[in-house]
Amino acid sequence: MTAALQAPATRASSFGIGRTLRLGAARIGYETKVYFRQSDTLFFTFLFPVIMLTIFSVAFQGMGNIGANPDGSGGISQAAGYLPGMIAAGILLSGVQNLGTDIAMERSDGTLKRLGGTPLPVLSYFFGKMGQVLATSLLQLALLLLVAHFAFGVDLPTEPAKWMTFAWVYLLGIATSAVLGIAISRLPRSGKSATAVIIPPILILQFISGVYLQFALLPDWLQSVASIFPLKWMAQGMRSVFLPESFAAVEPGGVWNLAGAAIALLIWLVGGLVICRLTFRWIRKDS
């Protein structure tokens, strides 16, 4: 602190894209660390799908297999039936619910205002959030698959093609969810109301998109409503990976419709990016 303070020459090059990426990487580590130190997000976002999978699998075990023959043979276990939906829900929670409430809180508690006064690029902040979403969601996914396989004996697919489908549905889904989380964080007027504003619509989406209730059992009009939103398409894509081919028959139109899933998710991703670009501000300017 004894060195005389020189007016540092401002090197424009030092504020380029390289710096943005480097700071983004630093933000990912920081954000992920903070995520796992928050006991409430850990429960409601990170562990929630595993807990729900466990509850449903145990509770409905007595009802026998899904899609079984009249004599009780064949079909798949309740756990296997719920796994794709829970994976899709996990993707949605890790992105939309996690970032939506997190950023709304940060806006109201002064975190964003403080960051806005530093030379941190907005893009680095976004990278940090999206990296945190990806890192925590991959761990959540691994936990979900391990519990399903080892605790409930769910057979995981062995064909590489299935895992390829899984990879793109997952990556497109998680990117869309993260972007929508940033976009939706603008809605709550205060940090206190963030969970109240964001969690209910997400819960409703889970009920109408084939997470907790079998999608095929919902009335047509409700299926049509759910088809507007991305969760239905993530769940459908995941069913195509984890359920036997014969189950495609009960999907709308009798097919998995992966092309439809890709298009729907891409539209939401692009729309979300545009909304983020247009609406994100470090603080609510008052003028």
Added chain:
Amino acid sequence: MNAIDPAVSVDKLTKSYGSFTALTGVTFDIERGETFALLGPNGAGKSTTIEILEGYRDRSGGEARVLGSDPQRGGLAWKARIGIVLQSSGESGNVTVREQLTQFAGYYPNPRSVDEVIAAVGLEDKANTRLKSLSGGQRRRVDVALGVIGRPELLFLDEPTTGFDPEARRHFWELIRSLKREGTTILLTTHYLDEAAQLSDRAAVIAAGTLVAIGPIDTLGSDEARTPIVRWLENGIAREQRASDPGRVVAELVGRLGEPAGLEIVRPSLEDIYLGLVGAYEADLASRASHTPRPPSASSTPSASSTKDQVSA
């Protein structure tokens, strides 16, 4: 030319929120290396002014230059040259003091050493404590640490010592003096007038969105407001007299009464002068608004306070 340009230059700055006018044409400069205090009651416009200069708010009118740039358009390179200590914040605080400072140090091209800054704010014992486990005063010190970690040329301090105990305040003053010795320009708002007197080269007083006085601390207020007061007891009655030559008054008293009882000579404190300035302005506004002359007893202006026992030392 950087050396000649003022660090902050504000000309006829105005700010309105709908029909409410928060600032009505404030003008001042802050020279490089200067420590400048902005004083005023709550709601007078101190924070509005400082937040316009920090780039958080857009001005409604007038001109503002901060380190040669319009703060409304300050880019990342500009932000790297300023340090901001906001009024209290309530971040969730799931990181330790050292983690937070290390993270923020990374945002700046030429940061100070994290350990040095932790030591400078006196948080060595708490370096590995999470922010949420710190006391209010300790968190405030983290705020200050985050404001200086980037080695700013210009530091904004918005009520920095709120919640500090007296020892922490002294410690903080030392830190500010060391930054000043390094050439840092500092803009400070504070409620503590002794703090302004201790730290600042010049001060401005804002009342109801208007600059009512500006200058070196020991020249603020009118000559009359600065006139010393001689107090004594005469036949058991408290007497006082304002005099620019209190020695002569005392000599006269001694000649007349012998040793006067209860003798004291009081120079109006900064607080007296400040309250006089703000009170006079607000009384003036109020009387203009109501068009009715205020009874003299309700006025707390220094000029009126020479009528007995109004001025407190």
